[in-house]
Amino acid sequence: MKRNVTVFIFLILFLFLTFFFSLIFGGRKILPQEIFQLLMNKQADEILSTIVWKIRLPRIILSLVIGAGLASCGCVFQGILRNPLAEPYTLGISGGAALGAVVGNFLSNLFVGYYSLPICSFFGALASIFLVYFVASRKKFSVTGLILGGVILSFLFSSFVLFLFALFRADKFHNVILWLMGDLSSAETETIKVVTFAVILGFALLFVFSRELNILTLGEEKATSLGIPTETVKKLLFLVTSLIIGTCVSAAGLVGFVGLIIPHFFRWLSGSDQRILLPASFLGGAIFLGLADTLARTIIYPIELPVGVITGIIGGLFFLIFFVRSRQWQIYWK
């Protein structure tokens, strides 16, 4: 118990550090005293003020929020599907959301304007979750079998996205490739508001169900006999995760592996109890993606990398190690 309190104190501390670290580093280094001046007196340097308030701050917030959202969804999918490799990206759900977002983009002239993006993205995510869940419960996939299916699905969806753009918006082709890799640079203020709202609301709802999530990991029979209407709870959780994934993907495309690495780290650190794991992953995901995006912005400046490149490298290596060592992990599946 004490140990968990320490973990959370450190997480919150690290979150603040990440925030300041990300604010300071970038194309133009900002000194801490400059930020202080900016906060104190409004007549600060115009350029500095623009960089901080209009460019850097929104992007940092977006990176923190998306990291938090994707890591939370990873916890939930791993719990419900009882699969330690499940997360929005490896299941192909982010891919479905991306395809939805593209449809929304084409439709944005027809109805609700900008909002058609996150809305269609939400439905894309929802549809692919149910597809994955339906197939997984019918076919009794192994742990890796399901993930293989998800990766295939993801590939298919991305290809469709590129195909549609090549067909209808060839001029935007380059932007779409960046977006598909997971990129935070193109998000607008309106988007950031929508994502922040959805992630915080979504997380609160998921957290309320953390005890159910623990019991769902024991399988359908145990969960039902312990008093959980499993199908209803799962559907509800799918709805909430779709909300998070849909908005995140509509803002930043396919940022992979955050939902895989972060819950694994905290499972190792403080166990599998979702009442700890979920909030820890929420904070840890924010820290992780915040740092990853700062790295992406600065590592080969003046070129800015899409953040998905960084998470892809870290996550890909993690995934690889996991597979090489997978015998040990199989023990948990007898």
Place this chain on the structure above:
Amino acid sequence: MANLLEVKNLTSGYTEKEVIKNLSFSLEKGEFLGIIGPNGAGKTTLLRVITQILPSWEGKIFYSGKDIKEFPLKDLAKEVSFLPQSIEIPFSFTVEEFISMGRFPHLNRFEKMEEYDYEVVRKVMILTDVLELSSKNVNDLSGGERQRVYLGQTLVQEPKLLLLDEPIAHLDIGHQIKILDLIKKLNQEEGLTVIAIFHDLNLASEYCDNLILLNNGEIHKIGPPNEVLTYRNIEEVYQTIVIVKENPLSSKPHILLIPQWSSK
């Protein structure tokens, strides 16, 4: 004595396949009922319908005189607990975390475990002899220890009716007796009503007050062990030849198997 459970003309199964057909029986409070029968006879299906994991197609189940469908799942879980044949846990929970999950039906959404809940968990851990394992990972335990932990989780539910699906499968004889003695003790001393599925007919005979012999989803015979475990019943249902003797200590029926490969 009052009937705790009453099953009336129950029919159920999976999608297209009817597995149990028109079953009727009742169970008194404090009874230890064994369910026996060949593979595919519908034993597990019956327990799944009682716990509302599977819907009934026809017929009704009454718990304490009330239709079981009228119980919210969580209220039913305060009365009836179920130990499935196999539990797989893909993640690493400690023994204490795992057993504590059994308190779920007794807690409201935002309610934390209180002193009483911790006390229940502790008592059960002493009873099932897993207290010294409490901070170990469940997946690292031996088969016998794990089964005691699983049983512990069903006991902290404080059930009045305990449903066990082959509680001693894959255990050595020492652990088999240890688990069954524990359940029998709760049955005798606390008045816990038990329904357990058995493959081992001799253990079923020793521990159960009554037996249901299921065959093709129907009750072939119901009654005390000495009426159900006759060579005629067993040979008909299991399609194998046996000799039925009497256990000299308990005077319960004891079944001896007769292999047919004959080495004359």
